[in-house]
Each structure stands twice: as C-alpha cells, then as structure tokens.
Amino acid sequence: MIVITHPLHKGEFVKKTSLTIFYIGLFLLSSPIIVWGDSLNVRTIGICNILKARGFALSGSYAYVASEDLGLRIVNISDPSNPSVVGSYDTPGMANGVAVSGNYAYVADGLSGLKVIDVSVPSNPQLVGGYDTPGNAVNIAVSGNYAYVAEQYNGLQIIDIGNPTNPQPVRWYITAGEAYNVTIAGNYAYVADYGSGLAILNISNPASPQTIGTYDTQGNAHGVAASGNYAYVADQTAMRIFNVTNPATPLYVGVSATQFARAVCVFDRYAFVAESNYGLRIFDVTNPSSLQVAGYYDTPGTPYNVSYANNCAYVTDYNSGLRIIDCSQVNGNQPNPTSSFLTFTGTPVAQYDSLLLTISNRNHTEFRYNTLVNSNTNFFSYRVDDSDSVTNANDSLRIWVRFNPDSTNIYRDTLRMTFDTPFQPITVPISGTGIGTYSYLTQSTIVFPNSVEPTLRDSMRVQIRVAGNLPLSNVALISDAPFDFSGNTLPLTQAGDAASIWLRFQPTAPGTFVRNLPIVVNTINVDTLWITASGTSSYVPAAPGSLTISLAGENADLTWARVDTSQNGVPLTIQRYLVFYRNDNTTPWYYLWNTAGADATSFTHIGVSRFSPAMFYQVKAWIGDSDTFDQIVQPMSVGTLAIEVERRLSDTR
Numbered sequence: 001m002i003v004i005t006h007p008l009h010k011g012e013f014v015k016k017t018s019l020t021i022f023y024i025g026l027f028l029l030s031s032p033i034i035v036w037g038d039s040l041n042v043r044t045i046g047i048c049n050i051l052k053a054r055g056f057a058l059s060g061s062y063a064y065v066a067s068e069d070l071g072l073r074i075v076n077i078s079d080p081s082n083p084s085v086v087g088s089y090d091t092p093g094m095a096n097g098v099a100v101s102g103n104y105a106y107v108a109d110g111l112s113g114l115k116v117i118d119v120s121v122p123s124n125p126q127l128v129g130g131y132d133t134p135g136n137a138v139n140i141a142v143s144g145n146y147a148y149v150a151e152q153y154n155g156l157q158i159i160d161i162g163n164p165t166n167p168q169p170v171r172w173y174i175t176a177g178e179a180y181n182v183t184i185a186g187n188y189a190y191v192a193d194y195g196s197g198l199a200i201l202n203i204s205n206p207a208s209p210q211t212i213g214t215y216d217t218q219g220n221a222h223g224v225a226a227s228g229n230y231a232y233v234a235d236q237t238a239m240r241i242f243n244v245t246n247p248a249t250p251l252y253v254g255v256s257a258t259q260f261a262r263a264v265c266v267f268d269r270y271a272f273v274a275e276s277n278y279g280l281r282i283f284d285v286t287n288p289s290s291l292q293v294a295g296y297y298d299t300p301g302t303p304y305n306v307s308y309a310n311n312c313a314y315v316t317d318y319n320s321g322l323r324i325i326d327c328s329q330v331n332g333n334q335p336n337p338t339s340s341f342l343t344f345t346g347t348p349v350a351q352y353d354s355l356l357l358t359i360s361n362r363n364h365t366e367f368r369y370n371t372l373v374n375s376n377t378n379f380f381s382y383r384v385d386d387s388d389s390v391t392n393a394n395d396s397l398r399i400w401v402r403f404n405p406d407s408t409n410i411y412r413d414t415l416r417m418t419f420d421t422p423f424q425p426i427t428v429p430i431s432g433t434g435i436g437t438y439s440y441l442t443q444s445t446i447v448f449p450n451s452v453e454p455t456l457r458d459s460m461r462v463q464i465r466v467a468g469n470l471p472l473s474n475v476a477l478i479s480d481a482p483f484d485f486s487g488n489t490l491p492l493t494q495a496g497d498a499a500s501i502w503l504r505f506q507p508t509a510p511g512t513f514v515r516n517l518p519i520v521v522n523t524i525n526v527d528t529l530w531i532t533a534s535g536t537s538s539y540v541p542a543a544p545g546s547l548t549i550s551l552a553g554e555n556a557d558l559t560w561a562r563v564d565t566s567q568n569g570v571p572l573t574i575q576r577y578l579v580f581y582r583n584d585n586t587t588p589w590y591y592l593w594n595t596a597g598a599d600a601t602s603f604t605h606i607g608v609s610r611f612s613p614a615m616f617y618q619v620k621a622w623i624g625d626s627d628t629f630d631q632i633v634q635p636m637s638v639g640t641l642a643i644e645v646e647r648r649l650s651d652t653r
Helices: 626-633
Strands: 003-005 013-015 043-048 056-059 062-066 072-076 084-089 097-101 104-108 114-118 126-131 139-143 146-150 156-160 168-173 181-185 188-192 198-202 210-215 223-227 230-234 239-243 251-255 261-267 270-275 279-284 292-297 305-309 312-316 322-326 342-348 353-360 367-373 380-384 396-403 410-419 426-435 444-447 458-467 475-477 498-505 511-521 529-537 545-552 555-561 576-582 590-594 602-605 616-622
Touching: 056 305, 056 312, 062 097, 062 104, 072 104, 097 139, 104 139, 104 146, 146 181, 146 188, 181 223, 188 223, 188 230, 198 230, 230 261, 230 270, 239 270, 270 305, 270 312, 279 312, 342 353, 342 396, 353 426, 380 410, 396 410, 396 426, 444 458, 498 529, 545 616, 555 616
Parallel strands: 056 097, 139 181, 223 261, 261 305, 342 426, 444 529
Antiparallel strands: 003 013, 043 322, 056 062, 062 072, 072 084, 097 104, 104 114, 114 126, 139 146, 146 156, 156 168, 181 188, 188 198, 198 210, 223 230, 230 239, 239 251, 261 270, 270 279, 279 292, 305 312, 312 322, 353 396, 367 410, 380 396, 410 426, 458 498, 475 511, 511 529, 545 555, 555 602, 576 590, 576 616
C-alpha cells in the first residue's frame, strides 16, 4: 500500500494500493510497529455499499451514516448479514458526523452547520430544523436537550435542541486546539482537540462550559470515548488511555501498540479502534497499563469511525462502505472472571467472611473447568455454587471464596482455574486482613413494674450501649406484641455509643406477657441479640356511670358518677377523667377535654348546638401517669382506650 497525506489534515493517512511504502516521521516512530495479519477472532458478516462513509450512529435496528456531500444514509441492520439502505437525505453541506436522539438525527454538516432530520419514518427522512454554525462542523454529540458540535478551529458549539425544529445557540466555546470530536459523560464533555490532545470541559451549566483538565497527547487527537473512570483518545499515533477519576487531572495510564488510530469506542472490557491504514483493532482494556490484543480485521478501505452493538463492530470504511464485523469470537471465547482480584477487608479473627467470584461466559460458548486450586488452604477455601462444572452458553460459574484468619495478619493467595482446551488458565489474586472483634450491643431485661389495663399502655426507657472495638451497621429493633419499639431508631455505630429509646407495653387482654425482642445487626458475623421484656395486665376499671347530657341554651352539660376506686380487689388510683366526642356513629373519637383531678364529675361543652345537630360523647377514667397520658391524647385517635358510655345530643332535645 502507498501511504499519502490526506488533504483534510496534514498527518492523516489513507491507503490506496497493495504496495507498501512507509512514511518515516513522528507518527511512525511514536509507538511500536506491529505487523498485522488479515484477521483474528473476527469476520465480516455484512457490507452495505455506501460511498464516502464517515461518521455514523446506531439506534435500534438502524445505522445512520454521514456520507459527506452525499448527505445522510439510513441503513436497516436488523439482519447484520444483510444490511440495506432504506432512506436518505441529501444535506446541503458535507455530512461529517451524526448523532441520533429519539426521532431525530442531528448531522454535523460541515460549513452548513447543524441539520436536524426527522427519522421517525426511516424510509422518508425530512429536514425539520438547523442552525448555521460559524465554522466547519465535523462531529457531534447529543445529551439531553443539547447538541455539542465540534468545529475544529471554531471550538465547541453548544446548541439547545429542546425544540428540534428551532435549535438555538447557547454557547460558542473556543478550545486550545481544534475540536475534532466530542463525547459526553455525565457533566463532562471530552473533546479530541487535535494538536492539543484531550480537553475535558465541565458542562454542568451548558451556558457556561469550563475547561477543567487537559492532556497534550503525542499525536493529533482525532477520536475520543469515555467509559467508567477512563477516557480513550485516538490520536493517529496510538490509542491512549487516561484515568479521569479526577477530571481536572487526567492521568496517562496506557497506550495501544497501533498506528494511525482515528476513532475509538468502548464496550464492556474491550476498546474498538478504527485505524486509517490497518482496519479494526480490538484490545482488552481490563488492565489499562497492559493492553491485550483481542482481535483485528484489515478492512479494504479507510476506516473513519467504529461502534459496537450485539456482538458486532460497525465500521465506516469510507468508499468501502459500512462494514459489519462479527466479534462473538473475540478473545477465543475465553472465560472471564468478574473481578481481577478479591480483597477481604477487616475480617475478625477466628471468624470468617465470603466473597463471590463469577466466571462469566461472555461469548456464548460452552466451557468446562478442570481444576480449581489455591495454596494457602488454612485461611482461604472455596466452594463452587453449581451442581456440576459445566457452564453453558450465556451462563456463568459462581465460586464462593472464604477467608478465615487466625490472627491480625495480612494474608495473600492466588486462586488458579484451568479449563478444557482451547481455553487458557485464569488466576485471581486474593488478599485478606484479620482484625479484632466486632462491636456488640449489651443485652437488657425490661420489666414493667405496674399492672396495665388492657387497651391502655405504658412506656419505659431502655438504655442500649455498644461494646467492642469495630463499628456496627444497620441495627434494627424488632417489635413483638404487646411490646412495641415502633417510632425508635438506634443509630449506634461506634464502640461506646449509647442510646435511650422507648419500649411500649400495650396489652389487649389480662395476663402476664414475656417476649424476647430481637436486635438485628446486619454486619457480618454479629449474631442477633435480645431484650427480654415482661409486663402484667390484670384488671379493667369500670367506666364512669350514669353519664347524662342536657342542653342549656347552646351548651351541652355532661355529668357522670365517679368510678369505684377498686376493681377485682385491686386498688385503683384515678388520675383524671377524659372527655371525647364525635358527631356521628362512624367517625373516630376525638379528644375534647380532661379534668384537673379525680374529683370532677361534670363538663360543659360550650356552643355545641351551633355547629352540630347531633353529638356523641364518652367519658373515660384515666389511671396512667402523665407521660403516658401525653402520648395517648396527642394523636387524637382513642377508639380503644376504655369502655364507653355514650349519649346522643339530639336525644336530649
């Protein structure tokens, strides 16, 4: 093949024939040369012959291809082996890039700026809006109600597309280099800024974007992707990986051994790279500092862009059209652990903790493991959580690894699993730290000293304290009638913490009650603890007798007889009388008034006949203490507090 300079940018490379001539320059010397074969683990299964295929986007069963002066092409990819153009729209400019959101395709249309095309009917796309940006629109990303248009020397254009038929400019932001591509992740725009490398913009306020982080890559940044804590930049010399956990200080952590990287996309643990001269390259990026080649395919044209969906890579190969490449055999169907290492943090001595390791079958092929071994068997052990050792297509193998330390040391081991050929063994490092004992809650016994009338209640304060030297978590108090913890929280997490809570005793019948109330602590290896509560309910005081109601003008006068001061041989101490009312037979009773002491036997409800044609009353004798009385009357719902004697107001007229 002959390598020449593409007229769009100096330093971009395209291939023309099968004769090889190497261009000796900075790009060739910047990273190791790898001699590629035609393919590894992948194969072309579908081709759609579209000329000048550059940028594209996938959405559902369709691929939307930007084809320079030929405009937008819409390809049905529901059958990847037989893609076909079902619709097109010839935009006025050079369709360089496209993004799809909902029923609209947003096209970066060169000097014609942004074009919005309704693709709700793929066979009949219609131009519905646009915005003529000041520069050369080369790529685009859409997030929410905003389009982000990369315009080379004119930086990044941010456009409000809340109304797709009438896009409005929000901000024109000039980057340090040439904004050649952009991708959005959360509140950040990652810009391939050509000669200035990677630029990271905070776009939490689209009207006021701010550059917060940059990294000047060795080559010219052409493509960019973001996934998790990493950004991936195709800068023509290589694919470069940056840790962007802190977007303000991107850290350079890895590089692919490639040449002429133009675009990149990331799916799961693989990065798919479009290379101008060498087609599609696939890397396992599980360890960004040590990338592994997972597959490749030398396309016949000049790849401009790449995306991935449903086990297929989609490559726009310029005049060789849209290439659909089956990647289901990437990495030889090698089984993959969900974790590259297992770490047990803080396991108490002489106790144990368990972690789950899943060996997944990502590529739909059956595999069988032969051996599973580790060396430090005194402290680490394992159990396969399956009935047999075979994992079928789309299945996974679950392995429980157990750590049981005997001191406060740090322990290390390696779990090694072998498989039937052709799969390679996998190893997973294991580490664990033995620590001191967990905290625990001090147990308590609670006895209610006074007999409580059925349907009434009493409350006692309970002091709970934490002992031990490690924090607890998710402490829960469990009620068991007639004892009730509801309304309390127990925010005890550190050694020495204490809390005062209320335990309520509310019997519904005479008798002696004993309950073991569990305290559940959802911290590994902490057993459920108990509070033993007991209380007695042995008598029912009589209701006030001879309740009468009479009208005196607008008022209702209530009188009643005092309650006998003993019941069933048990002396009673009446504290006060409570008066409740309601205006029909179905609504709840409402608290109205209470006497100042036990001697009062009358009450006047002033002005009652003015606001109700009928009224029901009940009077209750109260024997509880003042604290419990306050808890009872505040909710104003008293339907089961005592035996009632009622008189209807209208019956006295």
